[in-house]
Amino acid sequence: MKLSAIWEFIAGDSRLAPLAVAVAVVISVVLLRTSAPSGVVAMTFPCIIALGLAASTFERR
Amino acid sequence: MTIVLAVGVARSWPIALRGAAYALGVLALIVAVFGPALHLIPIDQLKLVVGIVLTLFGLSWLRKAILRYAGRKALRDEEAAFARQVEALRTADDVQADRIAFITSFKAVLIEGLEVAIIVVTFGAASTVALGWSAAGALVAVLLVVAAGLALRAPASRVPENTMKFVVGIMLTSFGTFWTGEGLGIAWWGADLSLLFLAMFYLAVSGVLVAAARAPKEVPA
Numbered sequence: 001m002k003l004s005a006i007w008e009f010i011a012g013d014s015r016l017a018p019l020a021v022a023v024a025v026v027i028s029v030v031l032l033r034t035s036a037p038s039g040v041v042a043m044t045f046p047c048i049i050a051l052g053l054a055a056s057t058f059e060r061r
Numbered sequence: 062m063t064i065v066l067a068v069g070v071a072r073s074w075p076i077a078l079r080g081a082a083y084a085l086g087v088l089a090l091i092v093a094v095f096g097p098a099l100h101l102i103p104i105d106q107l108k109l110v111v112g113i114v115l116t117l118f119g120l121s122w123l124r125k126a127i128l129r130y131a132g133r134k135a136l137r138d139e140e141a142a143f144a145r146q147v148e149a150l151r152t153a154d155d156v157q158a159d160r161i162a163f164i165t166s167f168k169a170v171l172i173e174g175l176e177v178a179i180i181v182v183t184f185g186a187a188s189t190v191a192l193g194w195s196a197a198g199a200l201v202a203v204l205l206v207v208a209a210g211l212a213l214r215a216p217a218s219r220v221p222e223n224t225m226k227f228v229v230g231i232m233l234t235s236f237g238t239f240w241t242g243e244g245l246g247i248a249w250w251g252a253d254l255s256l257l258f259l260a261m262f263y264l265a266v267s268g269v270l271v272a273a274a275r276a277p278k279e280v281p282a
Contacts, residue, residue, distance in 0.1 A: 009175075010114060012121030021116050021241075028245050038248040045247060046238050046259055049116060050266045053234075056124050057131075057270050 016059050020052020064169035066210055067146030072162040080166025085203065088174045092199075095182045096192045109244025111183045112237050118179070119233025126227035127267055131274035136223060177202070180233070231267065235259040 011018045024045050031041045069077035099107060128134035146165065181199045185192025239256050242249060249255035 010121070010179075011117040012124065014121065014124055017120040017124065018117055021113060021120070025113070025241065025245065028242070028247065032246055039250060041245075041247050042242065042249055042255070045242055045245075046262055049120070049234065049238055050263065053120055053123060053127075053263075053266060054270055056120065057127050057274050 014056035014059055017052045017056040020048055020055065024048035024052070063143050064146050065166050067143050068162045068166045071147040072158060076159055076162045077166045080163045081170045084167045084170035084174060087171060088178045091175075091178045092181050092185075092192075092196055096185050096196070099182065099185075105244050105246075107244075108240045112239070112241030112244055114179070114237070115183055115233050116237030116241055118176075119230050119235070119237050121230075122226050123230030123234055123263070123267060126223050126230050127270050127274060129223045130227070130271045133274055184236070227267070231260055231263050234263050 027048060028041050028045050031044065032038075065077050065081050068080065099111075102110075125134060129136050177199050181192075181195045185195035235256055238259050239249065251258070
C-alpha cells in the first residue's frame with residue numbers, strides 16, 4: 001500500500017487541515033518551552049485547529 | 062451495509078455474508094494485534110501520536126459533513142449506490158460473478174470498517190480495559206447494523222448519515238485535541254471536563270462554517 005494512500009485515508013484530501021495541526025503542535029511546544037501560562041496554550045491550540053478547519057472548508061481542490 | 066445488501070440481493074446471501082464475515086475477522090485481528098501493542102509505547106508519546114491521528118481523522122470527517130450540510134458536496138445516495146452494485150453484479154459473467162460478489166462484500170466491509178478499527182485502537186490506547194470497552198462499542202454497532210440490514214432488506218437511505226458523521230467528527234476532533242494537548246504537556250482547565258468545552262467550541266465553529274459555506278441561492282431575475 002502506498003504511503004500517500006495511507007495519508008489520504010487518515011487526513012482526507014485537505015492540505016490545510018494537516019498543516020494547521022502541525023502549526024498548532026509547533027506553536028504549543030514553543031509556548032510551553034517559553035513558560036507561557038498553560039491556560040493560554042490551552043486556548044491557542046484548539047483555536048489554530050479551528051482556523052485549520054475553516055481554511056480547509058474553503059480550500060479549493 | 063448497502064453493498065453487502067446489494068451482493069445478497071443480486072447474487073447470493075451466503076456469499077455476501079461470508080465476504081462480510083471474513084472482513085470482520087481481519088478487522089478483529091487488526092484490533093487484537095495493534096490494540097495491546099500500543100500499550101508498550103510510553104503514555105505521553107502515545108497520547109501525542111494518537112491525538113494527532115484522531116484530530117486529522119476528525120477534521121477530515123467534519124470538513125466533509127460541513128461541506129455536505131452547506132450543499133457544496135453531494136450527500137451519499139444509498140439507493141443509487143445499491144442500484145449500481147446490483148446492476149454491476151447482474152451483468153457480470155456467471156463464472157466470475159461469485160468471486161466478484163465475495164470480493165465486493167469483503168472489500169466494502171473491510172474499507173468501511175478500517176476507519177472504525179483505527180478509532181477502536183486509538184480510543185482503547187489508554188488501557189486494556191479501555192480497549193475492551195472500545196471494541197465492545199464497535200461490536201454492538203456492528204450487531205445493530207446487521208440487525209437493521211436483515212430487518213429492512215433495503216439500503217438504509219433514511220439513516221441521517223451526515224448528522225452521524227458530523228457528530229463523530231466533532232467527537233474525534235475534541236478527543237484528538239485533548240490527547241494531543243496532554244501529550245504536549247498542556248494542563249487542560251477542568252481536566253476531563255474540558256472535553257465537553259472543546260466539543261461545544263468545535264460545534265459552534267462548525268455551525269458558523271456551515272452557514273458561511275452555504276452556496277448563495279440564485280435570485281430570480
